[in-house]
Every structure is written in C-alpha cells, then in structure tokens.
Amino acid sequence: MCKPVLTAICLALVTPAFADAPAPVKQVQLTEWKAVYGTVEARLRVPARARIGGTITELAVTEGDVVAEGQVLARIVDEKLGFQLSALEAQKTAAEAQLANAQAELTRGQELLKQGVTTVQRLDALRTQVDVVTGQIAALEAQARVIAQSEAEGAVLAPAAGRVLEVPVAKGAVVMPGEPVATLAAGGTFLRIAVPERHAANLHQGDTIEIEGAEGRLAKVYPLISGGRVTADVEVADLSDRFIDARVLVRLPVGQRPALVVPEGEIASQSGLDFVQVEGAEGPVARVVVPGQHQVIDGQKMVEILSGLTATDRVLGGGNE
Template sequence: MKSFVLPLALATLALPGVALAGTFTVTPTEVVDWKTVYGQIEARDSIPARARLGGTLTELSVTEGDLVQAGQPLGKIVDEKISFQLSAYDAQIAALESQLANAQTDLTRAESLKARGVMTAQAYDALQTQVNVYTSQIEAQKASRAVTEQQGAEGEVLAPITGRVLEVPVAKGAYVLAGESVATVGGGGFFLRVSVPERFAPSLSAGDPITMEGAKGVVEGKIAKVYPLIESGRVNADVEVPDLNSNFVGERVLVKLPLARRAAVLVPASVMVTRSGLDFVRITGAEGPVERAVVPGTHRTLDGVDMVEIISGLTGGEEVVTDEQ
C-alpha cells in the first residue's frame, strides 16, 4: 500500500486534537465561505459646482480627471446686464450728489439768513430735511450698487471640495442658469460600493474583512458600512480599501466577501489518496488502519497546512492516520 506521510511535528503543532504519533482526531472547524461579487469604485462625496449667477460661461479651466482644491476657480460666468446696472447706479448716484451739493449750498445760505432773522425756522428745517433726504438716497443707491456688484462677483464658479473632477456637462460659451451644474467634483476619499442579494444581508457587518483582486495582486480591506435600505432585492455596502486607485471612478473590480460561517470537516490534503477516481483516507479501526472513501471539497490553508474539506465520509471524531504504522 502506498504511504502518504505528514511530518509528525507538523501534525502535532498545526492540528488540534492529536491523539498519538501519526494520527489526529477529526474535529469540525468553523470556516468562512467567500462570495465573489463586483464592487464599483465611488467617491465618498460627489458635489456639483453650481452656477450662482445666470449668464454666459466665458471661462472654463478644468476638464474631467483634473485634481482641484476646495475654493479653486473652475470657470467664470458673465451677465452683461450687470455692467449696465452698475452704470445706471453710478449715474443715479452722481445725480443725487449734484442735488445734494445744491441743497447743502442752499442750507448754508439759509443759515446766514436765519441768523439775521430774514428766514423762518420752518423754511430752514425744510432745507435741512432736503439735505438729509438726498444723503439717505445716495446711501441707498450705493447699497443697491454693492448688491449688484456682489452678484457679478458670484459669476466665478468655485470647487466645493478638494478632489477629482468627475464630470463637466457644459462647454465654454454656453449659457447657464443660476443653480445649474458646471462640474461635479468627487472627494472625501474613495471606496468600493458592493451590492449583494438580500439573503446575505444578515451575514454582512461593519468591520468584516474582504479581499480584492487589484492590479498589484490581492488587496485586503474591510466593510465600512452596510446600508439598511434594500432595493430590488439587494443590499448595498461600502468597503474601505487602502490605496484604492481612484483614476477611474465607476470602475468595477472583483471583491470577495465573507457571507457565511459554518462547521466543516478538514483533513490535510497529504493524507488523501486517489485510486480509480475515488478518494480515500485511512482511519484507525478495531483491527488497525482501514481506508474509507470520502468526497473532498475545496482546499483551504490553515496555519500553513494545505487542508481539504471533506463533504462526505467523515463526520468528526474519527482518528485519521497521518503516518505509516
């Protein structure tokens, strides 16, 4: 009979339940079943940079993929009516200032007349009131001009957050309305958004580890958030992955999620022998080692040992022979 040998030291140190040299007791072990799903790279914050003023987009300094800082100018909108309104306010202020100058001259002349008793106090008060009215009207026009001037300054479109420009739906020279999006900026970090069937929802929890197949190989991460709203029979979760490539937001990558935990019977792959398409392991019997046919499952690595799951043939409690007696 062909011998399948697992070193005694490895069997003793790596495998629990060793009964004697060359054997170990099969004990059900908790294993995690992983499911491979697609995850999509998303920005944590996706905020549109909106126009605060309606007008013509005369400048546009960014395009998709550019990195921007919060408050950085992205474009400029010009409303030609604002310059005409400012000119109208300037003309009104100039006219009122001329009227104020005349009223102040009349008031100065009235002061001398009042001092000589030629002018009544009522007439003098009327001139004083007229000076105050012109002064107030000038202040009101200046305040209105400042409001219009501020509206013109709001034609500058600023980046709402630090991040990457994801979308620029308008072009230079286009007419945009107040509140219309000029660019969409994604920032605040990037993560993976995964969607799995709702039957796996109880198995997902924040902090669970995940693995992702990236350009640099297998990368480990963890589930950051599980959303309580189930849509179309699927539950969404956010996965944090260190150094996630954010060059292509919306890119789909493969993610392995831990979706089930169960007890499984595992034996070292080295104790199995295959003959005529059947797999066997040797277990201790009343009259010595005997072979038992088993149905193997997937391979798993535990403490550096290649283990294979036994789907049928072993139930736990058996002593598997790992060394020639």
C-alpha cells in the same frame, strides 16, 4: 491496505521518515464566501452651480481633474451687470451734485437766519433736503455693491476638494442661475454592493470583506430590499477615486461549514494522485485524497480534504519527505 495497482506507490511513500507522532485529522469551521461585484462610489457627489446667469467666458477644468476647495472652476459674465453699474455711477454723480447744492443752500440759510432774513422753518426744509440727497447717495452705493457682488459671483468655485466627474457645459455656453457647471466626487470613496436577499441574514456590520488585492470592512447594511437584493457599503482603505462607478470583485462571508483539513506539507503527489499518510492497523497507509482549497488557519498553511479521509483518521507527519 493499498490496492495491488497502487502497491508500488504505497511502498514508495511509506518510508521510515514518518517518525512524528500521529495526529487526528483537524476538523474546523470554514467560512463560505460569496463572490459579487461592488461599485466604487463617492461619499459625496457635489454639483458646482452657477450663481448668476450669463455666458461662460472661462472653463478651467475638465473631467478627471483634482481640485481644491474654493478653486475657480469657471467664470460667468453677464454684460448687463456692467451697464447697470455704469447707470448707478451716473445717478450717484448727479446726486452728489444735488447734495453739494443742498449743502450750499443750507449754509446760506444759516447765515440768513442769523441776520433775521429767513425763518427756522425754511432752514429745517434745507436740512431735510440735504438728508434726503445723502440717503439717495447711500442707496445708490448699496445697489452698486450688490451688482459688484453679483459680478464676483460669476466665478464658479469648487464647493469641496475632490475629483471632477462631469463637466456638462462648454466655453461660450449660456447658463442660468443654479445650473450645474461641474460635478465633483468628494469626501473619499467606498464600495457599494448588492447581495441576493437569501444571504441577507449572514451579513453583519464589521465583517471582513475580501477585495481584489485588499481587505475591507462591512460598514453598513441597508434594511430595504430592492429587486431581491440587499444593498451594503464596504469601507476600504486607500480605495482609489480614479474611476467612480468602476466594478470590483468582492468576496463576502455568507456562512460557515464543517471541513477536514491537514497541513499543506502532509500531502504527497505522485502519478497524478494526491496521498496523505495515515495510521493503519498494520502500519502507515498512503490514502488517496481529493484536496480542496488552501487555507491559512492560526498562521499555518492547511489544505481542505474533500474526500479520502474521515474525522477518525490519524495523520502521520512527514508526508513530503
């Protein structure tokens, strides 16, 4: 029964509107959530490196740009390569002149051999001289192709499609072969979290993770505990790669606990107090309760009752009428 100070409130709430059959207070297992911060990580951090040494004459990207695979990010020029090509061209010209002379000598030797003026050994020596000079020209052409390829490798290409995270160089800077010109985030993004080790046993691959405005899936839990924390990866659909290493609030399921819940509509509020109509020995009774978190259970909006009800109570429908 209601206490005297609450009699007026009880009479106001206990009306003939409660015609529904009483139902026992529902006992459920609620998931315990742990709030932690996750870090947005790129699946791949790929450096775009210089393939030759030289001076950066063109820098086509800056931090935050989105690039395609194979796109030219910068251009490096080594002036020595141009001089080497010029030297090879000069050597090739000289060798071609020697070849022309050697071929003329060979033709003359063949005519003299027909007349019996020269020997076969002399003719073989002339053929050898032609072959040697021809080989020299082929070697010079191969060296020229190598240098031309080195010049072409002055273009720094994006190794993968993604977003530019860092450009540690500037136009006019001198770089060495293998030095990174830009760092790209490629292959999409995921969340990496670090959870206190006391919750490690409650983390299971495939668990649903609540994230600010979205849901994710626990994709991997790493076995190595470092600094008292367990590292795990969370896959989130359409996670933006605009800010890598950004911190995002994540809620992890770390256990379950028993709770009493009632439908959201069965709670009535008056004079700053919350009431639930329960079945009493002499009729409906307005029981003061302390509501907790709102939950959606089997598609129905429910409210956890922290105190005021027991598992044996039977709730009357129509609490808000």
